[in-house]
Amino acid sequence: MKTLIQKIHVEEYNSFACRTYKTPDFETAWHKHLECELILITEGNGTALIGDYIGEYKQGDIFLLNTNVPHWFRKSQNTTIGSAIVIHFMRDFWGEGFLALPEMKNIAGLLDSKTTGIQLLENLSDDIAVLIRKLEFATGIERILLLISCMQKISTSTQQKTITTAFDTMTSGEENSVIETIIDYSFKHFLDPISLKEVAGITHMSIPAFCRFFKRNIKKSYFDFIKEIRIGHACKLLRETNRPVLDICYDSGYNSWAHFSKQFKAVIKLSPSKYRKQHIK
Known part of the structure; x- marks a missing residue:
């Protein structure tokens, strides 16, 4: 391990x-x-x-x-x-x-x-x-x-x-191996639809046990974790490309503009368009 x-x-x-x-x-x-x-x-x-x-x-x-x-x-x-x-x-x-x-x-x-x-x-x-x-x-x-x-x-x-702040875990070596497996899987699949059943399955845990384990070690829910990865990816595309914002929405793992816009504002505190304007050089 x-x-x-x-x-x-x-x-x-x-x-x-x-x-x-x-x-x-x-x-x-x-x-x-x-x-x-x-x-x-x-x-x-x-x-x-x-x-x-x-x-x-x-x-x-x-x-x-x-x-x-x-x-x-x-x-x-x-x-x-x-x-x-x-x-x-x-x-x-x-x-x-x-x-x-x-x-x-x-x-x-x-x-x-x-x-x-x-x-x-x-x-x-x-x-x-x-x-x-x-x-x-x-x-x-x-x-x-x-x-x-x-x-x-x-x-x-x-x-x-x-x-x-105030981040404290009592993670063992075996638990750390599981965390690495979850994070690695998530970065490979965050653009795809991911269910709790799917990700819990790779850890050989039940869904409730997986949710408790993840929240205890990462201090947030699994879907909040995925949301932040997807929005981070969208920010990179907004800064580094001139592609339409709607295309970036779909290419960041979302199939609904309203849902993407709401989650983007929740994480970044700006709309996608305002974020892009702030980062145009």
């Missing part, structure tokens, strides 16, 4: 890890770890599953995940290359006494938000990307100073959004 808990290797001469993960090492399925994670996507795009959040990721995106937030950066196409610079560090690697210093108040507050995930935005994302790229090749005390600088900038900036 695959394990949900990922063990992060830290060299004996370092106190935290910072390295590039590139295909095939980039492809780590649904997992979590005790370390906090600061990740800069350097190549590729796809869907980020972070706690109960589902959204797109692309080159240049940066996420900060606190301890034990389950996540999976799933490439849009298996044939493409995925790459990221990833910093893994224990919350207390610099010592609780250090975090208790008055000058560390903002950073300590940021790290106290356990099981939380945030995405960096705008200028903050650009500034932190520069620091992360420097940190990857830094040595000695400069590594710690650069990480402190990253965390201080993040903790004092409003250019960020919280994408998941």
Whole structure:
């Protein structure tokens, strides 16, 4: 069985890890770890599953995940290359006494938000990307100073959004294998009609047992999960093509414009047409 808990290797001469993960090492399925994670996507795009959040990721995106937030950066196409610079560090690697210093108040507050995930935005994302790229090749005390600088900038900036909070699971290795099976099946078939009987069948559960299992681990219903995947796909088509909105509705797994429009507004808070106008370059 695959394990949900990922063990992060830290060299004996370092106190935290910072390295590039590139295909095939980039492809780590649904997992979590005790370390906090600061990740800069350097190549590729796809869907980020972070706690109960589902959204797109692309080159240049940066996420900060606190301890034990389950996540999976799933490439849009298996044939493409995925790459990221990833910093893994224990919350207390610099010592609780250090975090208790008055000058560390903002950073300590940021790290106290356990099981939380945030995405960096705008200028903050650009500034932190520069620091992360420097940190990857830094040595000695400069590594710690650069990480402190990253965390201080993040903790004092409003250019960020919280994408998941209070996400806690007690998932076993066997349950994690089932979650991966469900997610993989869903991404392969989200454009097709999917019934609860069908997806419960691949897990060898009854429909009620499947619904309870999925809600406990992903913190939303299965059909809400499918809805967010379909709407994410529609957003990509609206941004990257000039195809008619009605065609995109049908090509995103919907057979009713009214249903598509209602679900799109529920997830994005805009109509499909307004969303497209906002993203025309």
